[in-house]
Every structure is written in structure tokens, then in C-alpha cells.
Amino acid sequence: MHDTDPSDLESFATILAGELPGRWTSQYHPDHGGGADYDHLTTAVWDxxxxxxTIATHAVTHCAVLTRTDDDTRLLVIDHLGQPEEFLVAALAPVGLPAAAYTGxxxxDGLAVPADPFHAAEALTLHLLPRYADALAHxxxxxxxxxxPLPERIDLTWAEDALTTPIxxxxxxxxxLVEHGFVHDTRQDLLVLAGDDTAVQAQAVRAVGARLAxxxxxxxxxxxxxPAPAAPRPLPATTTASAARTR
Structure with a gap:
């Protein structure tokens, strides 16, 4: 049993950290009364x-940061203003990646979760954490x-029913390409997308095109x-019998 009050943000975050999958820590950033500056955290909110x-319209005077020690995934917990029985939990963007990597x-986006940390952990596990994992992988x-160095384009060439492209x-x-069904043909040293199921093949091509774009x-x-037509063979020279000499 927890002897802390889960409706209090610090207590809520502490309990929540123990209920999420993996190993998490919770760091509380208190309200110092003079308007604490937590811009270094709020500007990293990935939402x-x-x-x-909420952050744009109201100053964040206290918050908690949950960190998964396995991979440094970070979540920010703040009050849900006007909803005393809820908190807002959002992902914090990873550090050390170029801004251009976030294009596309x-x-x-974060979640409004109940002040019950057990139900909140379930909602985050089902919704926010999978979205975060997908976005981070992207x-x-x-x-x-x-x-x-990236090419301007990748050309796919039809070979009977399959599509091939150089590695x-x-x-x-x-x-x-491999993630979308292309297989390395070692004999040709090409990546090949089989056409056994044309619907699956077409879906893979659309998905690859979207990711490349x-x-x-x-x-x-x-x-x-x-193949170029074979050059015509020269006709064999005809021999003409010489006329017999007559005396």
C-alpha cells in the first residue's frame, strides 16, 4: 500500500513511475513561489x-519528469488546469538529434489521465508509449x-512479376526497403520484391514511396x-564457276 496522496502531483508521479513497464525514476520540480522557470523542460514537450x-496559456510552476533508465525515454507530468482530478502527461523529445530529423x-501527443496512477499507467502504456516509440524510431x-548521402530517387525495375533495385x-x-518486404538476391546482388501477391506488393511500394518522400x-x-536486336549476319559470298576455256 502507498501512504502518499496520489492526487498530489509529486506523489502521483512517484507512484506512476513504479507502475509503468520498465524501470523508471521520478524527479519532482517544486513550486518555489517566485515563479520557477521550467522552460528548459516545457520547450522540449513533444506534443x-x-x-x-496548457503550457502556452499558463505558466508551469511545478512538474515532474519520469525517466525510463533503460533508454532515457522521458515523460513530463503537469497539472491539468481546471480538472483537479486529472494530470497531463506528455513525452519530452530526445536530446542530441538534429532538428531536420523531426521533419514529417x-x-x-500527450494524454489527460486520471489522478489514479494505476489507471493512468494503463492508459499511458496502451496509448502514449507506443506512439512515442513509433515517433522516436521515425x-x-x-x-x-x-x-x-542520399540519392535523388530509387528506381524499381520490373523483372517478370517481381520488382528489383540495386542495393x-x-x-x-x-x-x-528490407523492412517493407525486399529480399537480397545474392545471385543477382539486387533487392527483390516478389510479386506472388500483387496486392501485398502494391501496398509495399506505396508504403516505401511514402517513407522515401x-x-x-x-x-x-x-x-x-x-536487348538490342542482334546484328544481321553477312550473307555468305557466292562462288561462280569459271567458264571453261575453249581452244
Whole structure:
């Protein structure tokens, strides 16, 4: 049994940290009465919904930061103004990644959760944490691509019912293609997307195109160049029998 009051933000955050999956710590940032400056935290909120709106319209005078020690995932807990039985929990963006890596990535918007930390942990586990994991993976892919030279476009070539493409020089691009069903054909040294199921193949191509567009890489479809017609063989020279001499 917890002997703390979960309706108090500090107590709520402490209990919540123990209920989330993984190993979490909770750090409380108190209200100092003179208007504490927590801009270094609020500007890192990865949210474009109610948490950002609350921060933009009301000063954050106290808060708590939950940190998952396994991977440094961070969550900010603040009061939900006007809703005394709720708190707002939002993800904090990871540090050390370039701003360009966030292009095209949807924010893992936070949640209004009940002051009951057990129900709050369930809601965060089902909704916010999966959204955060997806957004973080997307940002890291973008960051990896920024660190590698990218082609202007990737060409997919029809080979019977399959699609093939040379293995990109950028490892993140190659990984992206493999994640969407392309398989390395070692004999041809090409990535191949089989056409056994054309609906699955088309879905994979659409998904790849969308992901490439997010990082500024186009996609082209082409048919293989037909072999050049064989040059006609020269006709064999005809021999004419010489006329017999007559005396």
C-alpha cells in the first residue's frame, strides 16, 4: 500500500513511475513561489495538442519528469488546469538529434489521465508509449539518413512479376526497403520484391514511396531495357564457276 496522496502531483508521479513497464525514476520540480522557470523542460514537450496549449496559456510552476533508465525515454507530468482530478502527461523529445530529423514526424501527443496512477499507467502504456516509440524510431531513421548521402530517387525495375533495385549505398535506405518486404538476391546482388501477391506488393511500394518522400527521395518504376536486336549476319559470298576455256 502507498501512504502518499496520489492526487498530489509529486506523489502521483512517484507512484506512476513504479507502475509503468520498465524501470523508471521520478524527479519532482517544486513550486518555489517566485515563479520557477521550467522552460528548459516545457520547450522540449513533444506534443501539439492539449499539453502544448496548457503550457502556452499558463505558466508551469511545478512538474515532474519520469525517466525510463533503460533508454532515457522521458515523460513530463503537469497539472491539468481546471480538472483537479486529472494530470497531463506528455513525452519530452530526445536530446542530441538534429532538428531536420523531426521533419514529417507526427508528435506523440500527450494524454489527460486520471489522478489514479494505476489507471493512468494503463492508459499511458496502451496509448502514449507506443506512439512515442513509433515517433522516436521515425526520427532516428531520419537522423541516420541525414548522416548518409542520399540519392535523388530509387528506381524499381520490373523483372517478370517481381520488382528489383540495386542495393542503395545508404544503409538506412537499404534497411527501409528490407523492412517493407525486399529480399537480397545474392545471385543477382539486387533487392527483390516478389510479386506472388500483387496486392501485398502494391501496398509495399506505396508504403516505401511514402517513407522515401518524407526524406526527400523519389521513387521511379521502369521496365527493363529490351536487348538490342542482334546484328544481321553477312550473307555468305557466292562462288561462280569459271567458264571453261575453249581452244
Amino acid at each position: 501539439m495538442d492539449q499539453t502544448t496549449h 514526424v507526427r508528435e506523440p 526520427v532516428r531513421r531520419n537522423a541516420a539518413a541525414l548522416g548518409s 542503395p549505398g545508404s544503409a538506412p535506405l537499404a534497411k527501409l 518524407e526524406i526527400g527521395v523519389g521513387i521511379g518504376m521502369r521496365h527493363p531495357t529490351p
